Amino acid sequence: MDTPLWTQIWTTASSEFSDIPDIAELTRVFVRLLVAMTLGGLLGLERELRGNAAGLRTHMLVALGAALFVLVPLQGGMEVADMSRVLQGVIAGIGFLGAGAILKSNGREIHGLTTAASIWLTAAIGIAAGMGREMTAIVSTLFALFILALLRKLTHNRNQPKHEDHQ
Numbered sequence: 739m740d741t742p743l744w745t746q747i748w749t750t751a752s753s754e755f756s757d758i759p760d761i762a763e764l765t766r767v768f769v770r771l772l773v774a775m776t777l778g779g780l781l782g783l784e785r786e787l788r789g790n791a792a793g794l795r796t797h798m799l800v801a802l803g804a805a806l807f808v809l810v811p812l813q814g815g816m817e818v819a820d821m822s823r824v825l826q827g828v829i830a831g832i833g834f835l836g837a838g839a840i841l842k843s844n845g846r847e848i849h850g851l852t853t854a855a856s857i858w859l860t861a862a863i864g865i866a867a868g869m870g871r872e873m874t875a876i877v878s879t880l881f882a883l884f885i886l887a888l889l890r891k892l893t894h895n896r897n898q899p900k901h902e903d904h905q
Contacts (some may be wrong), residue, residue, distance in 0.1 A: 739790075757813060759787070763813075766870075768814075769872070769891055770805055770809055770867050770868055770870060770872065771802060771805055771809070771867075771868075773804055773805075773867040773872045773876070774801040774804065774805035774863065774864040774867035774875070775798050775801055775802045775805075777801060777860075777863050777864075777867065777875055777876065777879040778797040778799075778800055778801025778802065778860045778863065778864060779794055779797060779801075779877055780800045780883065781797045781798060781801075781856050781859070781860050781863075781879065781882055781883070781886070782794040782795065782797025782860070783797075783843060783897065784799055784856075784883060784887060785797065785853055785856055785886075786884050788841070788890075790839075790850075790853045790855075791839070792839050792853045792856075796857070797856070797857065797860045800832065800835070800857055800860045800861050800864060801860050801861070801863055801864035801867070802864065803861075803864065804828055804832070804860075804861040804862070804863075804864030804865045804868060805864040805865065805867050805868030807824055807827075807828050807865075807869065808821060808824060808825070808865050808869050809826075809868040809869075811824055812868075812869065818869070821869075825865065828861060828865065829861070832857060832858055832861040833858070835857055836853075836854035836855070836857045836858050837854065837859065839853045839857060851892050852886070855876040856882065856886065857871060859882055862878070863875045863878050863879055863882075866878065868883045897902040
């Protein structure tokens, strides 16, 4: 006896949603994507508080997308050694996104290089999280926040004009 049509449809449709077969894999996917999104959000928040166009949502999406680009092939059984082609594509694509953050004004001044670099780094952090290297992603984010926040204060103070008393 043949399987009823509705049973075939149900079986086929449910198999399309079977890429996460158990709670362990669901937890792994959830944690990796959440870590990527959160760390991207921290970098984006710093950029947004500085008034940059590429802020919280942009950085979160870049990190989430980068994590997904490596997580899905790993779920599909791609060997880490074969991941180089995926990484090349992500890196090239992020380069174009970062280039959009760079503006040249008055013929001389260039703005947005730090934001472009933070978008690039955010993708790398997302890749690390997506590949299951969450602690590496966290440490990298802490370094980035140090560079963006603390070193900004140092360079900002250095570039301030000095007021000297002339006698």
